Amino acid sequence: MQEIGFMTNFNQPTKLATITALIAKSYDIDLIYLRPKDVDIDSGMVRGKVLNNGKWKTKSTKVPRFIDISPYCFKKSNREIMDYLKDNTFLSDNRENTLSKQKLQDILKEDNNFSHLVIPTQKVKTFEELLNYLKLYKKTVLKPIRGLRGKGVHFLEVENEDTFRLGYQTEMKIMNLQELEEFYYHTIHRKGYILQKYVSSRTTQGDPFDCRIHVEKDGSGNWSVAKMYIRIGIGQSIISNVNQGGGISDPKPFLKANFNNNWSEIYDSLKEVGKSIPKKMEELRNTHIMYMGMDIGIDRSGKLYLFEVNDGPSTIALISEVAYHRSNYYSYALRELLSIPDKDKNSSQLNQLQQEVKQLRLENKQKDKEINQIKSSTSWKMTRLIRIVGKLFKNK
Numbered sequence: 530m531q532e533i534g535f536m537t538n539f540n541q542p543t544k545l546a547t548i549t550a551l552i553a554k555s556y557d558i559d560l561i562y563l564r565p566k567d568v569d570i571d572s573g574m575v576r577g578k579v580l581n582n583g584k585w586k587t588k589s590t591k592v593p594r595f596i597d598i599s600p601y602c603f604k605k606s607n608r609e610i611m612d613y614l615k616d617n618t619f620l621s622d623n624r625e626n627t628l629s630k631q632k633l634q635d636i637l638k639e640d641n642n643f644s645h646l647v648i649p650t651q652k653v654k655t656f657e658e659l660l661n662y663l664k665l666y667k668k669t670v671l672k673p674i675r676g677l678r679g680k681g682v683h684f685l686e687v688e689n690e691d692t693f694r695l696g697y698q699t700e701m702k703i704m705n706l707q708e709l710e711e712f713y714y715h716t717i718h719r720k721g722y723i724l725q726k727y728v729s730s731r732t733t734q735g736d737p738f739d740c741r742i743h744v745e746k747d748g749s750g751n752w753s754v755a756k757m758y759i760r761i762g763i764g765q766s767i768i769s770n771v772n773q774g775g776g777i778s779d780p781k782p783f784l785k786a787n788f789n790n791n792w793s794e795i796y797d798s799l800k801e802v803g804k805s806i807p808k809k810m811e812e813l814r815n816t817h818i819m820y821m822g823m824d825i826g827i828d829r830s831g832k833l834y835l836f837e838v839n840d841g842p843s844t845i846a847l848i849s850e851v852a853y854h855r856s857n858y859y860s861y862a863l864r865e866l867l868s869i870p871d872k873d874k875n876s877s878q879l880n881q882l883q884q885e886v887k888q889l890r891l892e893n894k895q896k897d898k899e900i901n902q903i904k905s906s907t908s909w910k911m912t913r914l915i916r917i918v919g920k921l922f923k924n925k
Contacts, residue, residue, distance in 0.1 A: 531869060533859045534575070534596030534618070536563040542578060542585050545848050550580040552856035558863070561593055565607040568592065568614065594869065595862050597621045597819065597855060600841040619867060621819040622840065628813060629674045630837050631723045636813060637835070643809065646802070646835040648826075649726040656713045659724065663687050668727035671717060683716075684727065728834045730826030733787050737762045740780060740825040742803040743842055743850075748857030750865060752807040755820075755854050756847040757799060759783045777846055791831045798833055799825060810838060819858065820851070 542562040550560035561577040578585040603624045634650040637643040668686040684696035693704050738761045747753040759778040784792035822842025826834040844851045863869045
């Protein structure tokens, strides 16, 4: 049985780790769940957890030849361990040559194959620059260069010569010039923010949305779209962050409802972005990458814009799809990247286990779909306050 490392910062194995471990066993692979602190540099050993008969058991073993590592493990406090792993094993992403949001936009702007996706982007260094860009673009979005999952993103537009509208999550307020300057120095100045021209990617009801294209390497070592879905920020002023309230939808029915006869062309364009951007990112970074998420905005004319590329995308909405792709790719990586031959297997037992895994994947996919439908329903949103109050009384 070959071993693959699965490293995150969470103390307990995640749902993704559990499902991936189950599927990986059908490829004669043991998934070793690890945290950075589980690595012993002096001995070259790790103390992780292995799924055995449905339960995670502690196991000490040599550093696995391949580790599927979360980008969030690359913190300053883990630098020594990360440097050791870079030198002693194959990491799914070694975090070399990472690109900031602005740098990626600047590079793609010069490429004829991708320039049509680029949003005008500027780094804000002074309050005077902020005002000049506001005058130029009228409507803008301010976001942290290293921001994650929509945190810290603000909408800012000119209302008239001396007043401005500032939006954050579900709130929108009017500010005068002095208040805007105070906001700038308190929130933006020297905090690593960029300013982008605002792209109106909104539903016919006026809610912001984007299309998340989550890609993974597959069992052939090629990029594959694990899932493409629309994220709708219901009641939000700027972005489609479902973590702050909203829902998700399959792309086809959403595009049909919002873009009428133009939906098919938009759908094909989204699929093309899912094929081309991952290859370009791997080329630009010149290192191995195993997964990424692309956030695409679509204006009312159907034009696509690349909001950003995430190298640590959320997997909550597609756990079963990700687990299936990862397991297949682990087998490919061991065989093709590390030249570790497959061991002899009992083919009948293997086929039976793979069929069971396939059924498990379908069941999880259906369950995730049902949960998302419930959370996207009107009744679920209307009872949000009741659920919050219920939790408060329960915790008393």
